[in-house]
Amino acid sequence: MNRIEITHNPFIVDTRFLANDRDPAEGCKLSSYKEMRLQVWVEKLFDELSLLFNGDKQFDVVFTGVESDFLDVAAAAEVANASGMQVSVSWKEIDSSEVRLERIRRLMDEAKAHPQFELFISGNEEAKRSFEEAFNKDFDVYVVATMSSGKSTLINAMLGCDLLPAANEATTATIARITDNDSMRQRFSAQRLGAQGQVLASSENVTADTIKDWNASADTKIIDIKGNIEGVEEREHVRLVLTDTPGPNNSQDQEHQRTTMGFVQDSQRNPLILYVLNASQLGTNDDKHLLGLVAETMRKGGKQSKDRFIFVINKMDVFDPENGEDPASVLTRVRQYLSSNGIQNPVIYPISANLARLIRKPSDGHTRKERNDYHSMADLFGEEPRMNMLQYMPITSRVRRNLEEKKISSLLLGSGLPAVEAMIDEYIDKYNFPHRVKRAYDALSKAIEVGLNETGLIQQLDQDEATLRRVEGEIAVLKARQEKGFETGAYRDKVQLEGMDLPHAVEETLVDLQSSPEEMIRAMTDEFRGMVPVHVAEKKIDEVEEALSFKYMELINAYEALFVSSQNLIRDELQENYERYIHALFEGSQDLKLPVLEGIKKKMGNISLKLTVQRDEIQKRRVVVGQTEESDSHWYNPFSWRRKKTVDVYGDKEFVDLEELWAQRLTQIKSPFARLIQNARSEIGNGKNKLIDRFVEYMTSEFEPKFNELLDSLRGKIAERKERELALEEAGILHEWIKAFKAKLDETLAVGAR
Structure with a gap:
């Protein structure tokens, strides 16, 4: 029997496979699963293993990970066994997501209590957003x-x-x-x-x-x-x-x-x-x-x-x-x-639900009908x-165990509702907690990276006087080059003039969304053939209008989601653009081997740009809705789709020519979708331009002051020995604290059996 060891870390989304004590070959399917969530590949796992082992169907699987992930592996094994395989699964337990989130929360409190390190968190917008999301307790369930x-x-x-x-x-x-x-x-x-x-x-x-x-x-x-x-x-x-x-x-x-x-x-x-x-x-x-x-x-x-x-x-x-x-x-x-x-x-x-409701509702509040209903259902169940x-x-063995621990009455348990409530907890543990742990970890890691870069930059000033003089000269050249020879003004003008194309993935999605209603309308056209009674025509028109109205709203949501994803992709491109600018700025330095110059480059390159656009910043207008006028900041017109139930009769009074009826309706049907598609592309383009404007604004108002402030501060420390010695001492202490803090943080996400 083949021994398969799987170690899955759901927090950093990393999986290690060992097949008969050997790593799988590069390029095989198991290797491609290394950085995917277990739930993406677990249902295909045993079929892939059988292919990997030339049709062999016997596997002994040892899984190291959290319980909810193990239960998914066990469920996949049951399916495999039902198909004729021989699969056994055992589990090595690791600490739960909730335990790890609590550890990170304590580390967060420790980080905030450190007056110097706290600045690396409060000064980083991305880190602050990640912490807010990770420690926001609210979990949404929609009925x-x-x-x-x-x-x-x-x-x-x-x-x-x-x-x-x-x-x-x-x-x-x-x-x-x-x-x-x-x-x-x-x-x-x-x-x-x-x-x-x-x-x-x-x-x-x-x-x-x-x-x-x-x-x-x-x-x-x-x-x-x-x-x-x-x-x-x-x-x-x-x-x-x-x-x-x-x-x-x-x-x-x-x-x-x-x-x-x-x-x-x-x-x-x-x-x-x-x-x-x-x-x-x-x-x-x-x-x-x-x-x-x-x-x-x-x-x-x-x-x-x-x-x-x-x-x-x-x-x-x-x-x-x-x-x-x-x-x-x-x-x-x-x-x-x-x-x-x-x-x-x-x-x-x-x-x-009614039985569960009446069990939980105090009996002295039951109406006569509710008392009768309760007794009837209690007898039946x-x-x-x-x-x-x-x-x-x-339900999983874990859910069953949790239900047993709650000591619920057999009648309430038999109603089924407690199991649904327990499955909500199961979903939170399986998906919500690991995501929140990773967000909090990433946020602290970002602050640690910024802190290590900053303290490392100061420590690099611990050089002999000759080296410091060279550093000082290079900083002066760098500052002059930035202010004169490589002006951000010219760079800003170039970015604003040339703009940038929408990301390829966004363009592809726009094309797909545009074709979606077209395919639907073509399929509907095929259904409108022949002569039918008026009531049949009315029914078909109502069904078509309902389906098209639903598709219209579905597309609005899809375009809204695309707007958000396009903002993220464009923001990433602008961040890369910014980093290329930093690289070009330092390219002219005569001696990039000086660690201090590399430190400056890394510090400025790690700045997270504050590029966000709210939809109401792009477009505001007032629209008439019925007899009242109110503000509407939506980019689309949700009232442009008008249901029209009048059916025109062709020929005699008894029948309707569906083909002629459809031809008359076609323009009316296509126009709202055409406007929606046009408005969506325009809005996504406007969002892109707004981000570019924000980027240019940052380069104008924030980059130059930050860059010059950093260079002036370093030149001051180079010139003043006492100031430099004090800065080196403080940076050394903080650097060691951050390294120890990082070790504790990394331990919270480590996957080792308990």
Whole structure:
């Protein structure tokens, strides 16, 4: 049997493979996985091993890493064994992400307490942003569902009280955001926010009636709630933010509908999505478009893109096995339904949110109907083994262990909801914590790099007088060259005049996005043939308009994401441009072997440029919406897509010529997409130009003063022996402290078995 050793570090995303005690050959598939997240390649691992070993199917795998990653390897091994392989897997445990994040937090406190080193953190914008992200406790979970799925009932069950309105209608016209606060056991506070984020109303002890009234107000955009989410324990390093989104079928606010779609499409942050389906009412048109978007998103990524979508199958309590309604067959239909919408091997969790809600709701608050419902469901779930939802769930051994430790009643456990809540914790441990650990590590590493460069530069002044005189002469030449012979002014003019092309990856994506609606419209054209009754034509037009409206909003989100990614790519190019300038500036120095000159070059080259552009800096305008006028800083016009339901009749009064009807509609259909594509390209180009302007502004107002200040400071230390000796002493002490601090930081990410 072949022995395979895998050591995976999820914090720096590094994997070491040993096959029968030897490193895999360069160029083989295993080598290409070295710097990829485990979830990207784990499902292909055993097929690749079989190919590597000329068809051999016997492997003994020893995995060193965190538990959540080991469970993914074990799951892949189960699939391999089911296909005829013989795979055994064992685990060498390492410290968890949460433990490491706490260690880095303590190191961060130590760094901030050091008056000199703290300046390397506070003076670096990138490091500050990374720390804010790493130690921001909030973790987003978005609840997405169509009408009548029981979404509000599910959220109320997680809260342990009936706070959100629940009815068989599209009650959620606004976004409700609930931030967990375990200290607020008996009450919820809330704010009603308008379109610009302004507070319209607030309550320190909000009731369900107040939430219902706020939800019905047309000017309410977000209801921001704080209180205890009973089903999830707040941990030291994570706080759940549960967002109840408007349904995809909600036409009251297209922007909210687009926001819901944006949560699904967000492949950068990868937020967790609870997609709630009504077990008794599958196959509605409301789900069709959004499930298609989910399927596309899942196909684009690796295992994380699949893991972040949890399909919650609600209302399992309406089925009774004694009447031939077996839950297993219901779930088979659900899988077939999701598969027909392009979603393969979905993570499915059957639940009864209503049962969980009534268990957690104090019994003295039950209505007569709720008492009857509770007793009926308690009998069904308590007496019928097939109604224990836990047996149908793909939960890991770790989740099962955590559920056992919570001492949950068998009835509540059988409702299925606690397992969904436990899977939220599983996702956080597997994906969110490692990302945050790495961000915090990178931020401290950047500060360490800056500190070592600065102290190293000072230490390089510990030279004999003859060398110092040469250094002083070279600094004078360098300063004169920068001010006269290599003027930043001429360089700035060159950059501004020539500009720069959009990055190749951005151009490619723009082309792909432009072709997307064109392909869709061509496919629709083929469907409009022949003569049909008026009601058939009306139905087809409505379906087309719904599909095109969805595609329109999908493209808006895609262009928004492209704007952000293009900004990052352009910023990277400008940083490289800046470093090339530094290199050219030092190219004329007569003796680059002088360590001090290399130190100056490295210090100036490591400056992180402050290049950020907010969208509202690019374009502001006012638009008319109905009878009111309000500010709209969006680059697109979300009101340019107008639904038109009038159907023109051709020939007699009974039938419609679909081909003529489609020809008449085609211009009306294409125009909004053409404007959207044009506006998007223009906006991305404007964002690029704005970044170039910021770059030029930096070179004008900040580079020259910083550069001259550094050179003048070094010349002063060279000229004054006492000042130099003091600086050398202080730099030596700080340098040693930073090196020791770096060793402690590196240890936090080291992967060694416990």
